[in-house]
Structure formats: structure tokens, C-alpha cells
Amino acid sequence: MAWIIWLAVAVALGIAELFTLTFVLLMIGAGAAAASLAAALGSPVELQGLVFVVVSVLSLIGIRPWAKKLRDNRSGPDAKIGLQALEGAEALVLERVDSQHGLIKVQGQEWTARSYDGKQVLEQGEEVNIVEIRGATAMVWRQP
Structure with a gap:
């Protein structure tokens, strides 16, 4: 037993x-x-x-x-998997992104998004970088 x-x-x-x-x-x-x-x-x-x-x-x-x-x-010791792989990725704004609303497309998937600093307003068609993922929301920043 x-x-x-x-x-x-x-x-x-x-x-x-x-x-x-x-x-x-x-x-x-x-x-x-x-x-x-x-x-x-x-x-x-x-x-x-x-x-x-x-x-x-x-x-x-x-x-x-x-x-x-x-x-x-x-x-690889620095390989990113899962949500970490999205951080730093480029994305396309599908719907206006601000501190309260937004939608982006990254790697063929649509994600809700918010402006990382809360002050930027990103318009449809702009290219952005994903700074981090918070829950199911991508925090984005305008590409330089």
C-alpha cells in the first residue's frame, strides 16, 4: 500500500x-x-x-x-515565450488608442491596447511598440 x-x-x-x-x-x-x-x-x-x-x-x-x-x-537563455514574446514587438493600431480604449493587431492577432504613459493618443494606422502586457491588454508606445 x-x-x-x-x-x-x-x-x-x-x-x-x-x-x-x-x-x-x-x-x-x-x-x-x-x-x-x-x-x-x-x-x-x-x-x-x-x-x-x-x-x-x-x-x-x-x-x-x-x-x-x-x-x-x-x-536559448534569452528566448522569450508566451506573453513575454510580445513585449518589444511592433503592432498596427486598428482603433484609436488612448488611456481608456484601443485595439491593435500584432502577429496576426487583435489585442486591446492602452497608451503606456496614458498621455499619448495613437491613431488608426500608426505603428507602435508593445512595452508590456498587463493582463489581456497591451501597453503601447508610438514608434520613433
């Missing part, structure tokens, strides 16, 4: 890793999986705990740096 609990913990940590992408929870999950194997082989609880700690620590020290380096080499 203890092996099922360890296995459930390993799976939960693996799923949680999908949201963090730091490889920490995955390495601890590997420790829980090893403890599950130890429990299935009939080891006492103390040995299961020891296996969990040893495998988790060794994974964090030995495997995590390698896995992180491999991931960074594929995406």
Missing part, C-alpha cells in the same frame, strides 16, 4: 513540474518513484524515506544541471 502513496506523490510532482519547468519537482518526483519501488520490494518505511532523500538529492545535484543546460541550449 505504501508504494501506491509514493507513486501518487511522484505523479503529482511530475504534473506540478509541467507548471514550473524548473526541474526541481521532477527530481523530487524521481526520489518518490524510487521510494515507491523500494516500498514495492518490501523495504521498511525508514529505508523508503532514505531512498527518497538520497535519490532526490543526487538527482538535484547530478541530473538537474544537465537537464537545465540541455533545455537552455535548445531555447
